[in-house]
Amino acid sequence: MFAFLLQSVASTFDRPAIDLHALAPEFVLTGALVVVLLVDLFTPKGSRGIVPSVAGIGILAAMVPVLTLALDGADRSMFGGAYVVDNFSLVLQAMFLLAAYVVVLLSTNYVAEGDYAEGEYYFLLLCALLGMLVMASSRDLITMFVALELLSIPAYMLAGWRKRDRRGNEAGVKYYLMGVFASAVMLYGMSLLYGISGSTLFSDIALAVARGNGLGDTTPLITLGVVFVLIGFAFKVSAVPFHTWAPDTYEGAPTPVTAFLAVSSKAAGFVALLQLILIAFIGRDDVVGPLMWVLAALTMTVGNLIALRQTNIVRMLAYSGVAQAGFMLAPLAVVGSNSDGARSAVVTYLLIYAAMNLGAFAVVLIVARKTRSAEIASWGGLFEYAPGLTVLMTVFLFSLAGIPPLGGWLAKFVVFRALLSPDLTAGGVILAVVVGVNSVIALYYYANVARQMWMNPVPDGDRTPVRIPFSLAAAVTLSVVLTVAFGVSDLATHLGDLATFLPA
Amino acid sequence: MVAQNVFFYLLAGIILFSAFRVVTSNNVVHAALYLVAVLAAVAAEYVLLAAEFVAATQVLVYIGAIIVLFLFGIMLTRAKLGSDQDLTHPHWALSAATAVVMFGVMGYALVDQFHWTATPLPADTRLVSVDGSNSATVSDSVFTAYLVPFEVVSVLLLAALVGAIVLARKD
Amino acid sequence: MSDFLRDYLTVGIFGLTGVALVGLLLGLGSLLRPTRPQPQKYINYESGVDPVGTGWGQSNVRYYIFALLFVMFDVEAVFIFPFATRVDAYGWFGLIEMGIFIVVLALGLLYAWKKKVLRWV
Numbered sequence: 190m191f192a193f194l195l196q197s198v199a200s201t202f203d204r205p206a207i208d209l210h211a212l213a214p215e216f217v218l219t220g221a222l223v224v225v226l227l228v229d230l231f232t233p234k235g236s237r238g239i240v241p242s243v244a245g246i247g248i249l250a251a252m253v254p255v256l257t258l259a260l261d262g263a264d265r266s267m268f269g270g271a272y273v274v275d276n277f278s279l280v281l282q283a284m285f286l287l288a289a290y291v292v293v294l295l296s297t298n299y300v301a302e303g304d305y306a307e308g309e310y311y312f313l314l315l316c317a318l319l320g321m322l323v324m325a326s327s328r329d330l331i332t333m334f335v336a337l338e339l340l341s342i343p344a345y346m347l348a349g350w351r352k353r354d355r356r357g358n359e360a361g362v363k364y365y366l367m368g369v370f371a372s373a374v375m376l377y378g379m380s381l382l383y384g385i386s387g388s389t390l391f392s393d394i395a396l397a398v399a400r401g402n403g404l405g406d407t408t409p410l411i412t413l414g415v416v417f418v419l420i421g422f423a424f425k426v427s428a429v430p431f432h433t434w435a436p437d438t439y440e441g442a443p444t445p446v447t448a449f450l451a452v453s454s455k456a457a458g459f460v461a462l463l464q465l466i467l468i469a470f471i472g473r474d475d476v477v478g479p480l481m482w483v484l485a486a487l488t489m490t491v492g493n494l495i496a497l498r499q500t501n502i503v504r505m506l507a508y509s510g511v512a513q514a515g516f517m518l519a520p521l522a523v524v525g526s527n528s529d530g531a532r533s534a535v536v537t538y539l540l541i542y543a544a545m546n547l548g549a550f551a552v553v554l555i556v557a558r559k560t561r562s563a564e565i566a567s568w569g570g571l572f573e574y575a576p577g578l579t580v581l582m583t584v585f586l587f588s589l590a591g592i593p594p595l596g597g598w599l600a601k602f603v604v605f606r607a608l609l610s611p612d613l614t615a616g617g618v619i620l621a622v623v624v625g626v627n628s629v630i631a632l633y634y635y636a637n638v639a640r641q642m643w644m645n646p647v648p649d650g651d652r653t654p655v656r657i658p659f660s661l662a663a664a665v666t667l668s669v670v671l672t673v674a675f676g677v678s679d680l681a682t683h684l685g686d687l688a689t690f691l692p693a
Numbered sequence: 694m695v696a697q698n699v700f701f702y703l704l705a706g707i708i709l710f711s712a713f714r715v716v717t718s719n720n721v722v723h724a725a726l727y728l729v730a731v732l733a734a735v736a737a738e739y740v741l742l743a744a745e746f747v748a749a750t751q752v753l754v755y756i757g758a759i760i761v762l763f764l765f766g767i768m769l770t771r772a773k774l775g776s777d778q779d780l781t782h783p784h785w786a787l788s789a790a791t792a793v794v795m796f797g798v799m800g801y802a803l804v805d806q807f808h809w810t811a812t813p814l815p816a817d818t819r820l821v822s823v824d825g826s827n828s829a830t831v832s833d834s835v836f837t838a839y840l841v842p843f844e845v846v847s848v849l850l851l852a853a854l855v856g857a858i859v860l861a862r863k864d
Numbered sequence: 865m866s867d868f869l870r871d872y873l874t875v876g877i878f879g880l881t882g883v884a885l886v887g888l889l890l891g892l893g894s895l896l897r898p899t900r901p902q903p904q905k906y907i908n909y910e911s912g913v914d915p916v917g918t919g920w921g922q923s924n925v926r927y928y929i930f931a932l933l934f935v936m937f938d939v940e941a942v943f944i945f946p947f948a949t950r951v952d953a954y955g956w957f958g959l960i961e962m963g964i965f966i967v968v969l970a971l972g973l974l975y976a977w978k979k980k981v982l983r984w985v
Contacts, residue, residue: 202953205837212841219848219968226855226971230978272841306859316852323845335842339849346856361860385806389838410806413799697869740872750942758935765931768923832946836958843943844961847968850936854972857932858981861925 211265211274213254214282215322221247222315229308241297241660244311248290248318255282264691270390271329275691277536280684281325281460284540288453289318291547294664295554296445303443305350313343314449321457328468328691330379330389333461337375337425340457341368344450348442360441364450367424367434375421381414382469391469399472407476415476418465425458426514428484429491436495439507444557447503448550451510452543459517459539466524467532468690474525482522482616489515489627496634502553503563505634506546509589512631513542516600519624520607523617527607529689534607537685541588541596541675548668549585551661552578559655565638570647575655579642581669588672590635591628596675601628603682701741707734719781725763732756746828929981933973940969 209216225244232239258265258274265274292314300310320340327333345368349361383389386397398415402408420431427435439447466477492511499505517538520531553563555578560567572579588595604624608617657665675681711730718724732755739748782788835843908915947954947962954961976982 202833202950203837204954204957205840207840215841222848223968223971226975230975268838268840271838306862309855309859313852313856316848319845319848323841327841329838331839332842332845335845335849339845339852342849343852343856346860349860352860381802408806409798409802413802696873741869743868746946749945753942754935754938758931758938762928762931762935765923765928769925769928828946829949832950835943835946836950836954836961840961844964844968846939846943847965850939851968851972851975854932854936855975858929858976858979861929862979862981863925 205268208265208267208274210254210258210261211267211272213258214251214286215319217251217254218247218315218319218322221250222312222319225308225312225315229312238301240308240311241293241300244315245290245293247315248286248293251322252283252286255279255286259283266691268329270392271332272326273328273691274326275689277463277532277688277690278325280536280688281456281539282322284456284543285318285321285325285453288456288543288547289314289321289449291551291664291667292445292449292453294660294667295448295547295551296443297660298558298658299443299445299554303351304353305443310347310350313347317341317343317347317449318453321453321460324457325460328391328464330383330391330394333464334372334376334379337457337461338372340454341372341425344368344446344454347446348438348450350443350446351441354441356437356441357443358441360438363434364438364442367431371421371424371431374417378414378417378419378421381410382418385411385414391464394469395471398470401473405472407473411473412476415470415473416480419462419477419480422458422462422465423484426455426462426518427488427511428514428518429488429511432488432492432511435511436504436507439510440501440504440563444503444550444554444563447507448547451506451550452546455510455514456539456543459514459535462518462521463532463535464690466521467528471524471528474528478522478525478616481518481524482620485515485518485522486620486623487515488512488518489623493627493630493634497630499634500565501563502565502568502638505565505638506549506553509631509634510546512627513546513589515627516604516624517542519604519620522620523608523614526612526614526617527610530607530610532688532690533682533685534603535685536688537603537681538600540681540684541600541672544668544671544675545585545588545595545597548665548672549582549589551664551668552582552585555655555657555661555665556582559651559653565641567648568638568641569645570652571642573647574652578655578657581665582642583639584669584672586635586639588676590632592632594673594676596672596681599676599681603685697741701738704734704737704741708738721767722764725760725767728763729756729760732760744827746831926981926984929976933976936969936972940966 221244224247225240228240228243259279264276267273293311296310296314300307317340320336320338320343323336324333324340327336345361345365348364349357351357379389382394382398386394388394388397398411399405401411424431424434439451442450466481470477489512492508492513492515496505496508496512499508517535520527520534520538524531556568556571556575557563571582584595588597591597591601601624605621608621608624708731711727711734714727715724715731718727732751736748736751736756739745739751943965944962947958951958
């Protein structure tokens with residue numbers, strides 16, 4: 190009876206073709222994370238300072254095959270289309286690697302000076318990064334789900350890394366509970382989609398989902414499957430009403446981890462949403478469009494209104510990140526009429542958002558080294574003792590607000606363009622108005638921080654200059670260069686247009 | 694076919710009763726043990742569906758390992774175990790109503806799609822049976838279509854272990 | 865009923881027979897043995913001494929880590945079972961892929977060992 194466990198089977202097996210070049214970024218990164226773990230295990234306690242360097246070098250090394258694949262230019266597809274290397278995956282993988290490198294720079298001093306497990310911190314960071322790389326290439330439900338778990342589970346633990354701090358524990362537990370709940374809902378949706386299509390491949394699901402009831406209309410089960418899967422990722426990108434974990438988690442987590450969650454993890458959610466909406470659910474914009482419309486409008490409005498009342502800069506950035514997610518969701522509401530424009534707009538926005546938000550967090554980290562506080566009030570008179578930093582923070586804040594000629598302005602512009610072209614639709618126009626109103630509201634709280642820095646007096650009268658460690662200086666420089674470059678050149682829009690999917 | 698249906702409803706009854714007790718039990722340990730009954734009956738349902746490998750996995754991983762983690766977790770966090778009156782959430786009626794509505798929606802959608810007839814799954818070309826052996830079929834799909842997720846799972850487990858050790862360690 | 869389920873019916877009948885046998889013997893015993901209830905008979909048995917405190921104690925966090933290690937290698941076993949049925953057909957390819965999987969998991973064991981969480985003091 191248990192022959193099924195022992196039965197010797199003689200039939201032949203077709204070995205899948207494995208393109209080592211295509212998988213090289215993942216292999217290099219896996220090698221790097223193994224090295225990080227071994228370095229942590231086999232070096233004496235005093236010399237663990239090399240761990241962040243090893244992690245950084247590993248990330249940069251993984252960038253090399255991404256660049257060679259980009260130069261090669263050929264689209265590659267493996268495992269029956271479940272795992273691909275196309276322009277989209279390469280652009281997003283490059284972004285994930287660069288963002289993670291900046292996060293390593295942000296973490297170096299913070300983690301070394303705090304009471305943290307250092308080696309494991311970078312190990313988990315690289316594990317989450319590997320999940321993101323896999324996410325950008327996955328065109329299959331199972332691959333995507335495993336990638337999501339690989340990028341989430343290390344993030345849950347990193348959020349609770351300050352394990353002796355009650356707020357740190359709250360951050361980890363809240364994020365974890367909300368995250369696994371979202372995963373469960375999503376998994377149920379995936380099982381429905383598998384039941385409908387009989388396949389986990391996005392291309393097969395697209396056929397079954399577009400066929401609908403045979404007349405091209407959706408059926409309740411398809412609607413339910415699509416909505417459940419999308420809601421699972423709405424948690425990841427902290428869309429309202431699934432955002433409740435974000436402020437407490439952002440505040441309680443170590444600040445570099447907050448930056449990682451706000452940028453990389455959120456971007457990974459958008460990458461998944463783009464792939465699902467534009468490949469698997471492409472024929473079902475009658476379901477996706479309205480859902481995204483409501484999510485986008487709610488997310489930016491609620492995020493902005495709550496951000497107005499924040500007095501803690503990390504919480505303010507958390508809610509502003511919620512609002513920014515709303516702006517990024519907006520183009521997805523018009524996938525039916527402008528799918529290429531929506532993809533390009535979201536990718537462009539993601540690239541710019543990563544640069545400016547990481548920059549803002551870097552400045553927050555630098556200032557907190559002196560003021561030991563994250564209250565906006567403690568930023569008073571920053572200009573008097575750190576004029577350079579003040580200018581940089583103003584650049585990041587005005588970019589987040591969308592003021593030309595900085596990157597954030599271009600990001601807003603591509604969203605408007607996607608919403609209003611190729612022809613005006615009622616839904617697109619109304620959403621564009623909502624985006625416009627929200628941009629104005631957002632300006633208020635970003636400008637409030639700027640006013641605090643430029644105009645208000647120093648709260649404790651301590652005007653000693655701020656010492657900036659090398660790694661943080663490098664992170665700020667990289668972010669500000671990209672933020673300005675994205676604003677004055679068409680680099681980001683160009684990459685956004687370039688990031689096309691492999692035709693199914 | 695008839696005997697199969699009889700067993701199906703028998704097992705479904707066990708699952709429903711045990712699942713109900715999981716959420717209504719006043720003792721967390723009892724709730725966890727009722728969960729074992731739910732999982733075991735689900736494993737038996739898998740056997741009815743001729744999915745032996747899934748059934749074996751269910752017993753090995755869920756009943757054998759996950760429940761053990763549950764029990765250790767419970768014993769770790771609560772020193773005094775026994776019946777607790779505060780286990781019931783104050784908004785339980787609202788949650789129950791939500792659950793009923795969700796059940797209605799999902800049930801309606803499933804019946805609408807597949808009706809009350811047995812619908813064979815569309816054949817996935819990547820999951821053709823290998824010499825009638827269930828596990829061999831699973832193995833072949835793991836080593837062809839799902840090779841990347843398979844390897845990624847090992848990193849995932851490693852990350853979970855390392856993270857858990859860091860958070861649980863006393864230093 | 866298919867042959868497949870008939871096989872499992874045998875398992876079911878075997879299980880039911882087992883339960884019935886135990887019930888029968890215990891029932892028979894309760895009919896034959898004398899019944900003299902005393903409160904002392906309901907005290908938990910603790911090696912002959914009177915038990916102290918309640919039956920439940922808070923468990924050590926070490927148990928949790930051991931359980932976690934167990935889960936990890938349990939999942940490994942789940943993947944190895946089907947692999948074993950096809951190992952001939954896969955040849956070197958299968959060994960390399962499974963080798964990567966096992967080595968990565970073994971790193972977890974190495975980590976636990978080096979961080980001394982396996983030590984029982």
